[in-house]
Amino acid sequence: MYELYWAYDTASFGPQAVLEEAGLPHKLIPVDLAAGENYGAAYRAISPLAKVPAMRLPNGAVLYEATAIMFYLCEEHGLDDLMPPPRDPQRALFLRSLFYLSNNVQDTYKRFYYPQRFSTDPFDAPKIKAKAVEALMDCWQPVDAHLNSHGPYHLGDNFSLADIYMTMLVTWFQPVEDLLAAYPAIRSCHEKVCARPAIRVCLTPPRASAPV
Ligand SMILES: N[C@@H](CCC(=O)N[C@@H](CS)C(=O)NCC(=O)O)C(=O)O
Numbered sequence: 001m002y003e004l005y006w007a008y009d010t011a012s013f014g015p016q017a018v019l020e021e022a023g024l025p026h027k028l029i030p031v032d033l034a035a036g037e038n039y040g041a042a043y044r045a046i047s048p049l050a051k052v053p054a055m056r057l058p059n060g061a062v063l064y065e066a067t068a069i070m071f072y073l074c075e076e077h078g079l080d081d082l083m084p085p086p087r088d089p090q091r092a093l094f095l096r097s098l099f100y101l102s103n104n105v106q107d108t109y110k111r112f113y114y115p116q117r118f119s120t121d122p123f124d125a126p127k128i129k130a131k132a133v134e135a136l137m138d139c140w141q142p143v144d145a146h147l148n149s150h151g152p153y154h155l156g157d158n159f160s161l162a163d164i165y166m167t168m169l170v171t172w173f174q175p176v177e178d179l180l181a182a183y184p185a186i187r188s189c190h191e192k193v194c195a196r197p198a199i200r201v202c203l204t205p206p207r208a209s210a211p212v
Pocket residue numbers: 009010011012033038050051052053064065066067
């Protein structure tokens with residue numbers, strides 16, 4: 001059974017969505033980011049940079065990096081519908097879309113969510129965040145253009161990892177309606193992805209613990 005170190009509304013969405021889509025047995029292990037649990041020694045031994053997701057394989061090995069985990073699951077379980085295999089005609093544009101999302105769009109969110117990490121002066125944070133919003137709007141433009149010409153999904157009629165990754169990153173935009181209003185092809189793809197039962201599981205917030 002896979003053990004996914006996970007927090008709601010984070011990069012653990014991507015691996016969780018692949019596990020759910022493929023119906024692979026797994027256990028979610030919540031990591032309390034708000035309480036700083038990720039910075040404790042126990043979690044650092046799992047993920048040296050103190051990030052979620054991380055995933056323990058049945059053989060005990062631990063993977064981190066959302067894209068790597070998603071790739072691994074697709075390869076290991078032959079999920080060719082989610083990830084075109086080498087020499088598939090759709091493979092090249094698939095790789096472009098997925099790595100554009102993870103290397104550019106996802107990376108730009110760091111400036112929005114962790115502005116204090118980008119300056120020695122805490123008073124710079126509002127300006128860093130404001131600039132990050134501008135950069136995000138620019139980053140999303142090629143995604144919308146691609147979906148507009150190749151959609152409704154990144155691979156035309158075929159739903160794939162790239163769409164999962166896109167929806168994960170769309171949900172991080174605040175307010176999300178500003179992004180969706182500017183980019184109709186992203187909205188159309190995002191709505192299709194969100195309607196999938198497996199994705200709905202991943203979008204559902206965890207229930208608060210019962211009071212003790
Ligand atoms: N490149 C990593 C990024 C992971 C990442 O930044 N995770 C965030 C949540 S979305 C996190 O754990 N942040 C905690 C922190 O940086 O303190 C991946 O894609 O897995």
